[in-house]
Amino acid sequence: MKTNEHVGLFATFTDLYPNEDITKINIEDLIKDIPLDAIMRVMSYINLGTFFTQSSESFQEHVLRIITSNFPNKLKSKINYSQFYSKFSDNKFLYIVNTQSNIKIIEKALQVCKEGDANTISPEQELRLFEAILLANEQIQQDQIKSFNSNKEIETLEDIYFKRFLPIIVSSGDFLNLDIKSEILSQVCKGVFLLRFLDNHPKLSQILHEFLTEKGFTKWEEYLQTIFSLVFVFKPLSENFEYVQVLDFPEQEQIAFDLANKLAININIDLKTLAQNSIDHLELRKFPLYKVNNNSFYPLSINFLYNKFYDGLFWELNSVAKQFDKKLNFLSIIRKDFTEEYLLYSQLENIYNKCMTFSGLQQSNFYKSTIGKDIEKTDYYVRHTKNIYLFECKDNSLSSDAKVSQDVDKIFDFLDRPKAGVRQLATSIKELNIKPFDFDDYESKGIKSRNIVIQPILIVTDRSLKQNGINTILAKELNSQLKDVEVWNIKCKELVVINIETLILHNDYLSLDKRNLKNLIKEYHQSLKELERKLIVRNMDDLISKYPSFDYFVFRKNRNFEIPKSINKELKHILG
Structure with a gap:
């Protein structure tokens, strides 16, 4: 081979x-x-x-x-x-x-x-x-x-995929277009949630104000709406190169024209400076347009432009935060207060609005471990009758250096980070195998431990982790962490990895009153077993098909997803 x-x-x-x-x-x-x-x-x-x-x-x-x-x-x-x-x-x-x-x-x-x-x-x-x-x-x-x-330990086709092919796919996440509608809408949705959060945050609202002022806006809704208009102003394919991307902004679109200028690389960075310094695609992500003349622009990459809804916006806000207050740890606040306690909780509470819920919003960050030490709890605990769902969120991003260099060792380091979340899940599972948590003594409510079924779920935020095979890697890690359990008093299902974008875009579909998440996870695990049993792996395409992500599984089930109800009003205003 x-x-x-x-x-x-x-x-x-x-x-x-x-x-x-x-x-x-x-x-x-x-x-x-x-x-x-x-x-x-x-x-x-x-x-x-x-x-x-x-x-x-x-x-x-x-x-x-x-x-x-x-x-x-x-x-x-x-x-x-x-x-x-x-x-x-x-x-x-x-x-x-x-x-x-x-x-x-x-x-x-x-x-x-x-x-x-x-x-x-x-x-x-x-x-x-x-x-x-x-x-x-x-x-x-x-x-x-x-x-x-660079990786010599290759024996099987699976080795080639997991140790060689998968890291390269992960590092190329900036250039992958899995589905235009879901890619753009997920960026817009996350942008709405982030800006709404910042607007109401006592410490961070001023950072948002500084950012909007610099871009020429007074409201964050106007910023998102203008980015949306720029993304879709570009013309569809023509039969030759004789076309211009952005033409003659009318007077009422002066704000869009001004923003386009601020996103044009040859307006914001002197070309002589570019000639003297090495640049890479990360610099182009900041400035995704090229200005041809007074009224005309070319998009260097539509991917980089629509990232201004959230991914690119996130890092720009971080830069503003550093200038505004050097002592303020913007990234830490966003990862904890926004991703884990605002975005994740809001999505899960909608899905499980009829269940008993537990999160760090109600409890301290630590609970007393039965095995003799204080351990950090999982981010979210949900029990629906005898079924317990343990959620752990890992907000990790692949470093810019790893993306540019395609260094396999750095990419594997990134792929190892979610394993910390897997270990936290394993610890909580071991705890529950001994006795219920104090805040939810289900045995006092007549539910026997032997009937309890735990579904561990790892929530990830980086789109690179949507790739086929990631779930398999992390599921093996959880199984390894649980090998030392000698007697099982409860039942534990296989790990499922879910990107937070799936929870957002398919939130209404995943809610209990419309589509039980439990059943979807069950179908997903059944499909993996069926592929394992039936699929004859002849080439790399067959192998990739053998390890579908849960995100892709849900997308296939719900291709015609609608705007989430939780931000329906704002999105309709932005999308026009």
């Missing part, structure tokens, strides 16, 4: 020029005399199409046809799409263009290219830009193979 058969399926420079020594070629030399505006126009078009078509095969062919239209006929026949397609043994189509490579081209172009007319690009320059795209593909693929080979 060749390692590179399980890496990104990119068409590369070597595919086009198998006899060339790529160590003597670099992206900067290929593109340095191409007008910057021309590169931005092409890359923006490709990134826009990649986002809205989910990198479909037809779009890949479409781009290849356009970008090679002026090439000599001899070269055109050499780079025929079907020939690229047939080179891959599993009959998978190769990505000619992808967001990750395109962002790499944009980074280099901002550093070495000079501003110029976007319409003056020559056929020879178009060819070199195409070569640069293929070279970027190859460099990313080589980085992946290097990461793959």
Whole structure:
């Protein structure tokens, strides 16, 4: 089994020029005399199409046809799409263009290219830009193979996925578009919850005010509404690159125009400075637009733009907080007071509004352990008749350094962080195996311990942890933590990992009066057992299908989800 058969399926420079020594070629030399505006126009078009078509095969062919239209006929026949397609043994189509490579081209172009007319690009320059795209593909693929080979303990196909492939997928979270509707709506929903929380917080409301003032707004609803209008002002695909993204803002949209200027990289960062300093896609996340002229902008990445609803907004607010009060630990307050005690609790209380609930809002952070030490309790305890749900939330994010470097060791360190939450769940399960918690003595209410069924649930916040296989890794960790239990007085189910976005987007669907979460988890575990029993793993695709996440399972059940009732009014105002 060749390692590179399980890496990104990119068409590369070597595919086009198998006899060339790529160590003597670099992206900067290929593109340095191409007008910057021309590169931005092409890359923006490709990134826009990649986002809205989910990198479909037809779009890949479409781009290849356009970008090679002026090439000599001899070269055109050499780079025929079907020939690229047939080179891959599993009959998978190769990505000619992808967001990750395109962002790499944009980074280099901002550093070495000079501003110029976007319409003056020559056929020879178009060819070199195409070569640069293929070279970027190859460099990313080589980085992946290097990461793959850094882990020598590989024996099975499962090893290849869990120890090599999965870390690379996790590190590429900024470029993954699993579903446009859910990705954007989850960002908007979390933005509404965060800004509503800040607006009413005694310490943090001033930070929100400072941020809004700097952006030119008085209300946070106006900020979200303006970002939404920018995300969807960009035009759908056209048959060529002759189009402009944002045209002639009318007077009533002056606020949107002003915000677009504040999000344009070439307005906010001097290009000479960019040429002198290395930049990466994390810098582009701050400034996701490129200003072409007085009224026109290209989106460098729609992903980076819609992240301004929450992910990007979160870090901008953190920067404002540091300037406002250096002693204020903004991230700590957000992770504890917002994520765990406001966002998580509000979602669970809606789902379990008829159950007995317990959380840190009512109790101290510690309870006396039966096994002789004070231990931190799980974040949320819910009992519905004989069923106990233990929730632990881990608000961890993959570091910027790990994303850029694709360092497997750093990614594995990130994947290890949720295991702390698993250990907390294990401790609580062991406690309950001995006796009920003091705050819920179910035995005094006639429920025997032998009838108690515990469902441990780990809530995660980073979208990277939605990937197939994460649940399997963490479930094995919990089983390992519980191996020393000699006698079970209660029943304990397999761990389920749920991204908090699933609780938000599908909250009404998961509520007891509409769809019992218990039954969904039961169906999920049954589906995993069925896949284990029936699925014949022949290749990597089969293996990925074997370990679906609970988030994907719920999404398939409820594709036509509606705006959550808890923020229905605000979202309708923002979405228009």
